[in-house]
Amino acid sequence: MKKFVLFSVILIVGALLTACGSSSAEGSESEEITIGYFPNINHVAGMVAEEQELYSETLPDGTEVNYQYFPDGSAFMTAVETGEIEGGLVGPGPAMNHFASGADINIVGAGSKGGTVIMARNDAGIESPEDLAGKSFISPRVGCTHDVQFETMMKEEYGLTSDRVGGEMKHVTGKPATYASMFETGKVDVGTVPEPWASVIEEEGTGQVLVDTPEVAYGETLPAAVFVTSQDLVDNEPEKVQNIVDAHKQATEFIQNNPDEAKSIAIKKIKDITDQELSRSVIDNAWERIEFSYEVDQQVLQDFIDSSYDLGFLDEQQDLEGLVNKEFIN
Structure with missing residues (x-):
């Protein structure tokens, strides 16, 4: 009888230790x-x-x-x-x-x-991209995706560049959510605008589409x-x-x-x-x-x-080999 009780105690203690060990392991696996x-x-x-x-x-x-x-x-x-x-x-x-x-x-x-749209302020006197000489444009940041799309299009198709490289267009930066109000107050003439902020400008009536997505450089690809x-x-x-x-x-x-x-x-x-x-x-x-x-x-x-x-945003031409890794989406 004593042997049976001792054996039972050993089993119980062993089970408790196992449970504690399991809980600890699970806790160590939890991540953030x-x-x-x-x-x-x-x-x-x-x-x-x-x-x-x-x-x-x-x-x-x-x-x-x-x-x-x-x-x-x-x-x-x-x-x-x-x-x-x-x-x-x-x-x-x-x-x-x-x-x-x-x-x-x-x-x-x-x-x-x-989703990138080139918008012009209503009363800026801009009917086509050729009218942008001497005008101001806004993008989220210098050299950001939308900036490069816009400046590539303007340089390759219209021969216009920004004052960043001594060109005819004045470049400023700002948050896209503020573009509609900046158009309304006349602070900028044109915006290279990511959606949904282009549609906000359209709905509020402060600007109009100058170049829609398919015609912007790399617009659909x-x-x-x-x-x-x-x-x-x-x-x-x-x-x-x-x-x-x-x-x-x-x-x-x-x-x-x-x-x-x-x-x-x-x-x-x-x-x-x-x-x-x-x-x-x-x-x-x-x-x-x-x-x-x-x-x-x-x-x-x-x-x-x-x-x-x-466009001069990079000092050297770059090879992107190794940047894209498709093994996780295939």
């Missing part, structure tokens, strides 16, 4: 990741993934998923490079420029294509957003990268199959992040200029960065 994106319509896949909690579905149980919203590509890329975020959506311009500068990053998918992560994460935690990309693919497919619900999510998230509520008509109009896809073509990116070099 942060995904970044911008509050604009080209980044709807990020908004859908957040609202639908898709990363929580594809990552291991217990993973805490956080989100960080960025005002510009430079801040986003710095966050990726320092490990502040695991990855997310950014314009292709900042991704390529940072890669060219030596950043160890990978583009593992796209988010959308299109260049990814308007790419999904970026660090080379370190790709090399050392490929399963995590695959889980993240799987959620991004699900979000993109949700947008393709459920456009009305995706539009509602976009309206909600943009209001939550920017405190600016966009009308359904603005979103409907902007949606027509965008294709949501996670496929990415490295040759288009190479052509684009060649244009960036030609």
Whole structure:
């Protein structure tokens, strides 16, 4: 009888120790990741993934998923490079420029294509791009995706360049959400505008379309957003990268199959992040200029960065070999 009691105690203690060990192991496996994106319509896949909690579905149980919203590509890329975020959506311009500068990053998918519109202030006296000599234009940042698209078009098709290189057009920078008010007050003449802010300008009546998306340089072929992560994460935690990309693919497919619900999510998230509520008509109009896809073509990116070099945004011509990694989307 004593032997039986002792044996029972040993079993109970062993079970408790096993349970404690299991709990500790599970606790050590729980992780925290942060995904970044911008509050604009080209980044709807990020908004859908957040609202639908898709990363929580594809990552291991217990993973805490956080989100960080960025005002510009430079801040986003710095966050990726320092490990502040695991990855997310950014314009292709900042991704390529940072890669060219030596950043160890990978583009593992796209988010959308299109959505850049050249808008002119109503009373600026601009009827065509040829009228831009001596006029001012605004872009989000010097050398950003929309800036390169606009300046490439103007140089190649109209022979006009910005004052950055001694040209005829005055260049200023600012947040796209402010463009409508800047048009209204006459502070700038033309904007290279990402959606949905082009449609906001149209709806508010402060400007008109000068060049629509298909005619802008790389307007329908260049990814308007790419999904970026660090080379370190790709090399050392490929399963995590695959889980993240799987959620991004699900979000993109949700947008393709459920456009009305995706539009509602976009309206909600943009209001939550920017405190600016966009009308359904603005979103409907902007949606027509965008294709949501996670496929990415490295040759288009190479052509684009060649244009960036030609405009003087880069000191040396760059080879983007190794930037795009398709193994996670195929």
